[in-house]
Amino acid sequence: MQIITFFNHAGGASKTSSVRDLGYLASEAGLRVLLLDLDPQASLSRWLGADNAPNEQTVMNAILDDSKATPLPTPLEVFGMHLIPSGDGLRKLEGQLYTNSTMTSRLKRLLRQVGGSYDLVLIDTPPSTGLLTQMALIAAQGVVVPVPVVSKGAEGIPTVQSLIEDCQEMNPSLEIKLFLLTQYNPQIRVDQEAYKTLKQLEALAPVSTPITFRKAPYGEAQAIKKPIPISHKGEAADKDIRHVALEFFAVLGLVVRG
Numbered sequence: 001m002q003i004i005t006f007f008n009h010a011g012g013a014s015k016t017s018s019v020r021d022l023g024y025l026a027s028e029a030g031l032r033v034l035l036l037d038l039d040p041q042a043s044l045s046r047w048l049g050a051d052n053a054p055n056e057q058t059v060m061n062a063i064l065d066d067s068k069a070t071p072l073p074t075p076l077e078v079f080g081m082h083l084i085p086s087g088d089g090l091r092k093l094e095g096q097l098y099t100n101s102t103m104t105s106r107l108k109r110l111l112r113q114v115g116g117s118y119d120l121v122l123i124d125t126p127p128s129t130g131l132l133t134q135m136a137l138i139a140a141q142g143v144v145v146p147v148p149v150v151s152k153g154a155e156g157i158p159t160v161q162s163l164i165e166d167c168q169e170m171n172p173s174l175e176i177k178l179f180l181l182t183q184y185n186p187q188i189r190v191d192q193e194a195y196k197t198l199k200q201l202e203a204l205a206p207v208s209t210p211i212t213f214r215k216a217p218y219g220e221a222q223a224i225k226k227p228i229p230i231s232h233k234g235e236a237a238d239k240d241i242r243h244v245a246l247e248f249f250a251v252l253g254l255v256v257r258g
């Protein structure tokens with residue numbers, strides 16, 4: 001089982017969209033996929049039709065249990081994947097993590113307990129460097145950093161690296177697996193320049209082919225609560241994400257059916 005955290009503290013980088021669509025494509029390719037929504041905004045859960053999850057369906061109780069007897073909740077089934085959704089409970093959980101930061105290492109153990117059931121766990125994080133995000137980085141083997149291809153896209157990378165370095169103290173093998181370039185508008189000259197700059201991240205970790213900015217499909221997919229490869233099957237947005245999914249599988253060394 002590989003546990004991959006999607007992290008960029010910058011808001012709106014396409015973390016949640018990427019977890020939804022790459023998770024779906026991994027599952028379509030025959031992998032057993034668990035999605036874990038650790039963002040109190042709960043966008044991932046909402047976009048997959050799991051709105052307003054009660055606390056019992058979130059990771060909250062399992063993390064808070066000092067006796068360590070509470071397992072992860074039974075996940076929901078969405079489009080062939082499993083999902084542990086977010087809900088209001090995660091705001092409460094975040095507050096508790098600040099009172100006892102040793103709790104941030106509990107997610108790793110809880111995921112190990114379900115290791116036999118999954119090939120791939122994808123964790124969606126909030127746009128912050130707070131303790132929910134740190135918990136997700138401490139639990140993971142790898143990080144995917146979604147970066148929008150815009151002029152300020154690279155600005156947050158030093159903070160991303162610095163938080164990963166902090167978390168490596170508790171999780172030494174944590175590494176960036178992929179810079180996932182998103183929201184690229186190839187007609188805009190400053191975005192072309194941004195793309196050139198972001199390609200230089202290759203010195204740190206692999207950099208994906210950029211996913212094109214396509215406003216309508218992304219809005220529609222959210223509205224009808226489906227991943228892009230279902231809502232816009234065969235269309236340009238679907239082809240884009242499928243191409244990047246192959247790069248994602250390759251950097252993880254995942255063998256998937258063709």
Ligand SMILES: Nc1ncnc2c1ncn2[C@@H]1O[C@H](COP(=O)(O)OP(=O)(O)OP(=O)(O)O)[C@@H](O)[C@H]1O
Nearest residue numbers: 011012013014015016017127183212213214215218
């Ligand atoms: N390739 C794209 N083309 C057009 N819109 C996109 C694309 N990717 C994502 N979006 C839109 O951009 C917005 C931000 O994306 P998303 O919510 O996935 O990012 P995020 O990093 O999870 O945001 P947050 O930091 O708030 O959690 C969403 O409205 C989403 O629909």
Ligand SMILES: [Mg+2]
Nearest residue numbers: 015016039043
């Ligand atoms: Mg998000």
